[in-house]
Amino acid sequence: MKAFSTLFKTELKLSLRGMDMFIFAICMPIVMIVILGIIFGSKPAFDGAEYTFLEQSFGAVATIAICAGGVMGLPLVVSDYRHKKILKRFKVTPVSPALILAVQVAIYALYSVASLILVYAVATIFFGYQMSGSWLQFLGAYFLVMLSMFSMGLLVGGVAPDIKTASVLASVLYFPMLIFSGATLPYEVMPVALQKVADILPLTQGIKLLKAASLDLPIDSVLLPVIMMIALAVTCIGVSIRFFRWE
Amino acid sequence: METTIKVNQLSKSYATVKAVDNVDISVCRGEVFGLLGANGAGKSTTIECILGTKKQDSGRVSILGMNPRNDRKKLFERVSVQFQEANYQDKITVAELCEVTKSLYKTSLDYEDLLKQFGLSDKFKSQVSELSGGQKQRLFIVLALIPDPEVVFLDELTTGLDAKARRDVWKYLSDLKAKGLTILLTSHFMDEVEALCDKINILKNGKSIFYGTVQEAVATSPYEKFEDAYLWYTDEEEKENESI
Ligand SMILES: Nc1ncnc2c1ncn2[C@@H]1O[C@H](COP(=O)(O)OP(=O)(O)O)[C@@H](O)[C@H]1O
Ligand SMILES: [Mg+2]
Numbered sequence A: 001m002k003a004f005s006t007l008f009k010t011e012l013k014l015s016l017r018g019m020d021m022f023i024f025a026i027c028m029p030i031v032m033i034v035i036l037g038i039i040f041g042s043k044p045a046f047d048g049a050e051y052t053f054l055e056q057s058f059g060a061v062a063t064i065a066i067c068a069g070g071v072m073g074l075p076l077v078v079s080d081y082r083h084k085k086i087l088k089r090f091k092v093t094p095v096s097p098a099l100i101l102a103v104q105v106a107i108y109a110l111y112s113v114a115s116l117i118l119v120y121a122v123a124t125i126f127f128g129y130q131m132s133g134s135w136l137q138f139l140g141a142y143f144l145v146m147l148s149m150f151s152m153g154l155l156v157g158g159v160a161p162d163i164k165t166a167s168v169l170a171s172v173l174y175f176p177m178l179i180f181s182g183a184t185l186p187y188e189v190m191p192v193a194l195q196k197v198a199d200i201l202p203l204t205q206g207i208k209l210l211k212a213a214s215l216d217l218p219i220d221s222v223l224l225p226v227i228m229m230i231a232l233a234v235t236c237i238g239v240s241i242r243f244f245r246w247e
Numbered sequence B: 001m002e003t004t005i006k007v008n009q010l011s012k013s014y015a016t017v018k019a020v021d022n023v024d025i026s027v028c029r030g031e032v033f034g035l036l037g038a039n040g041a042g043k044s045t046t047i048e049c050i051l052g053t054k055k056q057d058s059g060r061v062s063i064l065g066m067n068p069r070n071d072r073k074k075l076f077e078r079v080s081v082q083f084q085e086a087n088y089q090d091k092i093t094v095a096e097l098c099e100v101t102k103s104l105y106k107t108s109l110d111y112e113d114l115l116k117q118f119g120l121s122d123k124f125k126s127q128v129s130e131l132s133g134g135q136k137q138r139l140f141i142v143l144a145l146i147p148d149p150e151v152v153f154l155d156e157l158t159t160g161l162d163a164k165a166r167r168d169v170w171k172y173l174s175d176l177k178a179k180g181l182t183i184l185l186t187s188h189f190m191d192e193v194e195a196l197c198d199k200i201n202i203l204k205n206g207k208s209i210f211y212g213t214v215q216e217a218v219a220t221s222p223y224e225k226f227e228d229a230y231l232w233y234t235d236e237e238e239k240e241n242e243s244i
Helices: A002-018 A020-040 A053-061 A064-083 A086-091 A098-127 A135-159 A163-180 A192-198 A202-215 A223-243 B043-051 B094-103 B111-117 B133-145 B163-178 B190-196 B214-219 B226-235 B237-243
Strands: B003-013 B018-028 B032-036 B058-063 B079-082 B151-155 B182-186 B199-204 B207-212
Touching: A002 A020, A002 A098, A002 B094, A020 A053, A020 A064, A020 A098, A053 A098, A053 A202, A064 A086, A064 A098, A064 A135, A064 A163, A086 A098, A098 A135, A135 A163, A135 A202, A135 A223, A163 A192, A163 A202, A202 A223, B003 B043, B003 B182, B018 B032, B018 B043, B018 B182, B018 B199, B018 B207, B032 B043, B032 B190, B043 B058, B043 B079, B043 B151, B043 B182, B079 B133, B094 B111, B094 B133, B111 B133, B133 B151, B133 B163, B163 B182, B163 B190, B190 B226, B199 B214, B199 B226, B207 B214, B207 B226, B214 B226
Parallel strands: B032 B182, B032 B199, B079 B151, B151 B182
Antiparallel strands: B003 B018, B003 B058, B199 B207
8 A cells, every 4th residue: 555655656747747638638627728729609509409519529529638648648558668668677576566556546536536526627617518418327437438448558558569550559549539539529509420530439328328417318329428428438448458568 | 413414416508508416515614615617617507507597407505404496486595696687777867776685585784884895885866876886885795785695695796806906805705604604606807716715616617627725726737826727727628627
């Protein structure tokens, strides 16, 4: 426990010194919600909708930090620490090198939750946002999205042979999901053909869940996304455990 | 005397090279053991097989009576390691690295004291990456000593240190040795090996070409000085293979 908390404190400081996560996981979602708030204000999502465009987008914007931490931050830090032999160094101490992975996961989870709170605060205070759905369901979906995104990131970081490969793979996952899953560019404004393609992205499914939970929409199509997310997480974790390279 | 590190017939090959070939090592408590040989002789691979971070092809290893692969958690409370390559995070400071290292162990020494002894107290808040080569090396020795270990492995501990800094390190290691610390080190400096090591094993292409004390190494060679004897062994091992 002492090792975990000391490492957590130190790694968090190092991460903040690096600034990237602060920009991509904390600032970017806030900028996004402010832009959506200014442009759409309290306009309805579509003619006759019972909820506003902003309310519809809240769940999506809340995943920007998960996406940044999970498929960009985690793979890079894991492959960097393997390259620097930090993981190997932990093998000759009483604690397992898995501890430093757990610490990194906890740090990115913290960024995500901090971002969720900030986005919610900004949306509520400045743009009159209200969560019409259930917080419990929303948080359940939120942590499910986190689980599947983070396990994808751990897989990429764990099996990529070097930093270069890890960062290419991370970009291939990160940018399409950031742009086409609805996290930034609203899913609803995409042409239908693009929506079909976007549906393949796991984050798109996650965002659908979050929207359903936050808007209190009928739960007809929730099962498929839930199964997809869980299957993805189980697969990624399984493959990571089997093929993780510590050095 | 109690044997703290015991290695029998250790072998390890990589795809194309036999990096370690039937090496034996036996180190008693309080002894300093030197693993010598040119670059690529197999010193680091031997150490990693002993520590269990690499899996040997054959041979048996025990440290403090334990198997490093099965008893990892228990063993590494009492054994510490300085690898040849640096391993620390970008932007981490000296104090943070020491604090993290300390947190991994049940018992530990006061690292501020250790930093002072190694002349690093004014570097407390500096980033590790900004230290000079010698300062970094001294910091890594401090890190290896933080858990108050019974056995330390130091791979090329003084590479990159200036003459004065090397002397300081010897003095400190001699003190630790007097207190019963067992040390296995690799070094390219023969004066250091002479000053510190009770026993040495000289490797060439993974094979042991001399095993014994520094005095024995000199006596069985045609030279008076250990450095000359060492070079003679590493050049002409064929003649001397039988005398091991
Ligand atoms: N990971 C590796 N893969 C393949 N060959 C290696 C690897 N590590 C070391 N070697 C080779 O094994 C031999 C011994 O290397 P090493 O143990 O590092 O020697 P030393 O520490 O004495 O310089 C060298 O020929 C080196 O090139
Ligand atoms: Mg080496």
